[in-house]
Amino acid sequence: MPNHSSPSASLLRSHVVSTIIPGLDLRPYIGDGFADPVGQQTIAVSDPMTRRTLTNMPEAGPEDVEAAVAAARAAFDTGPWPRMPARERAAALERLADGVERAAGTLALLEATDTGKVLAGVRAWDIPQAAAALRFYARQVLEADEIRVSATGDRSVRLTHVPVGVCAAVIPWNFPFACTAWKIAPILAAGCTVVVKSAERAPLSVQALAGLVVEAGFPPGVVNIVAGRGETTGWYLTADPRIDAVTFTGSTATARAVVGASLRRLPRTVLELGGKGSTLVFADCDVDDAVAGTLEAAFDCAGQSCCAGSRIFVHEALYGEFLERLVCGARTRRLGDPLDAATQQGPQIDDAHLGRIDAYVREAVAGGARCATGGGRPTPDALFYAPTFVTGASRDARISREEIFGPVACVYPFADLGEALHAANDTDFGLSASVWTSNPETARKAATGLQVGTCWINGFGSFDPNVPWGGTKLSGRGRELGAVGLHEFLDTKAVWDLMPSQSEPAEEPARLPPHG
Numbered sequence: 001m002p003n004h005s006s007p008s009a010s011l012l013r014s015h016v017v018s019t020i021i022p023g024l025d026l027r028p029y030i031g032d033g034f035a036d037p038v039g040q041q042t043i044a045v046s047d048p049m050t051r052r053t054l055t056n057m058p059e060a061g062p063e064d065v066e067a068a069v070a071a072a073r074a075a076f077d078t079g080p081w082p083r084m085p086a087r088e089r090a091a092a093l094e095r096l097a098d099g100v101e102r103a104a105g106t107l108a109l110l111e112a113t114d115t116g117k118v119l120a121g122v123r124a125w126d127i128p129q130a131a132a133a134l135r136f137y138a139r140q141v142l143e144a145d146e147i148r149v150s151a152t153g154d155r156s157v158r159l160t161h162v163p164v165g166v167c168a169a170v171i172p173w174n175f176p177f178a179c180t181a182w183k184i185a186p187i188l189a190a191g192c193t194v195v196v197k198s199a200e201r202a203p204l205s206v207q208a209l210a211g212l213v214v215e216a217g218f219p220p221g222v223v224n225i226v227a228g229r230g231e232t233t234g235w236y237l238t239a240d241p242r243i244d245a246v247t248f249t250g251s252t253a254t255a256r257a258v259v260g261a262s263l264r265r266l267p268r269t270v271l272e273l274g275g276k277g278s279t280l281v282f283a284d285c286d287v288d289d290a291v292a293g294t295l296e297a298a299f300d301c302a303g304q305s306c307c308a309g310s311r312i313f314v315h316e317a318l319y320g321e322f323l324e325r326l327v328c329g330a331r332t333r334r335l336g337d338p339l340d341a342a343t344q345q346g347p348q349i350d351d352a353h354l355g356r357i358d359a360y361v362r363e364a365v366a367g368g369a370r371c372a373t374g375g376g377r378p379t380p381d382a383l384f385y386a387p388t389f390v391t392g393a394s395r396d397a398r399i400s401r402e403e404i405f406g407p408v409a410c411v412y413p414f415a416d417l418g419e420a421l422h423a424a425n426d427t428d429f430g431l432s433a434s435v436w437t438s439n440p441e442t443a444r445k446a447a448t449g450l451q452v453g454t455c456w457i458n459g460f461g462s463f464d465p466n467v468p469w470g471g472t473k474l475s476g477r478g479r480e481l482g483a484v485g486l487h488e489f490l491d492t493k494a495v496w497d498l499m500p501s502q503s504e505p506a507e508e509p510a511r512l513p514p515h516g
Contacts, residue, residue, distance in 0.1 A: 093138035155497075285436040330374060431472075434457075451473065453470045
């Protein structure tokens with residue numbers, strides 16, 4: 001059963017509601033400051049733990065989005081940011097990272113409150129990851145340089161990188177602050193400008209970023225932040241013909257709508273989409289480590305993660321023991337208030353999403369599968385879903401093939417590496433996988449054979465700003481992070497340099513005849 005809030009968690013929540021949120025300016029941040037929205041539409045932002053409304057966020061309508069894009073366009077076309085020396089852009093990113101670190105406690109509280117994510121995890125991962133990404137791309141600005149290549153006839157060609165222009169960044173609700181930093185850091189490092197649309201379910205930490213942008217001294221219009229629903233604000237933004245690039249994290253279905261809305265302009269797109277992650281457990285693994293890693297992969301962020309390991313393939317020699325230990329781990333997992341230090345799993349984001357999760361499980365059980373543990377709501381009046389392991393599900397069933405985005409994983413036995421790879425790759429998704437084995441050759445073959453963008457060996461969930469992140473198949477297009485993440489927002493320009501080299505003597509000028 002989920003634990004009730006501790007006194008310390010209640011005090012933290014009271015501080016968020018009475019002090020932090022009232023101190024936020026919730027209006028759209030456009031150009032050089034916060035602006036009163038043209039329309040009167042608002043979005044109710046709720047706390048998944050208490051199910052109470054935290055605040056009503058002004059929703060950016062078409063006029064507000066138009067103003068934000070116009071500000072970003074002017075900042076790119078005529079403003080100083082794209083023309084600024086690299087060291088000055090890098091310094092601004094460093095100042096923003098400094099601000100994120102100073103505000104880490106407030107940012108973590110906001111995000112844990114409106115997402116239901118465990119506060120300790122947000123403090124330890126999300127906010128530090130955001131700051132690290134900003135600092136990484138500050139260094140990338142300084143390292144970027146033109147290169148020379150040789151062409152036909154020994155001609156010298158300079159290759160330069162130029163910013164693509166105005167970018168739209170559409171943010172997910174499960175990792176809002178980290179994903180925002182992952183998107184805007186390379187955009188800003190490249191010399192582009194950006195309009196950020198925060199997630200309607202969890203906009204508060206991203207809204208707090210606006211104040212940090214002001215403190216860091218970015219020129220007007222370089223960063224703009226609007227809030228709203230995907231079908232309204234998001235559509236207005238991605239359909240605007242002045243947008244040169246779109247970076248989006250969310251479901252594959254929503255990505256199709258984003259791409260459709262932007263077809264008029266055909267902007268560059270970076271899409272980080274859904275997943276149906278696989279965990280491959282071989283009989284020679286370190287069982288203790290594999291159990292702990294598999295539980296983390298299945299249930300981190302209450303399963304509301306694109307890289308969740310929701311399909312677990314266990315070698316038949318280990319299957320019975322491993323399943324028993326997974327069930328024990330799931331049953332002892334501590335569900336509770338995300339602001340409580342002892343909590344391991346918080347609530348789902350809202351009623352609609354919890355109902356969707358439960359529908360997948362009920363359908364699977366009706367089709368002959370069984371829940372080895374979990375399979376329902378521990379309490380009817382809260383948004384928790386019990387950590388659930390499903391066995392006996394057909395690999396063609398919806399629960400095996402579609403992204404559930406909840407604390408539910410299917411467990412299957414396999415006989416050998418070939419069968420495991422075939423089953424793991426039998427999906428429309430290709431974001432991530434983890435492999436547990438003590439045999440280096442097995443690890444090598446599994447990592448090579450898995451059709452994913454990221455493979456963890458004897459681990460799960462490692463990220464670094466220097467390491468690209470993204471998927472194959474319906475899990476996305478392009479990459480975030482790493483040097484390649486910067487180049488998603490740069491165009492390569494070839495300059496055929498036919499001028500005489502400065503190091504070579506110029507031809508002697510023609511002599512004029514003497515006077516007289």
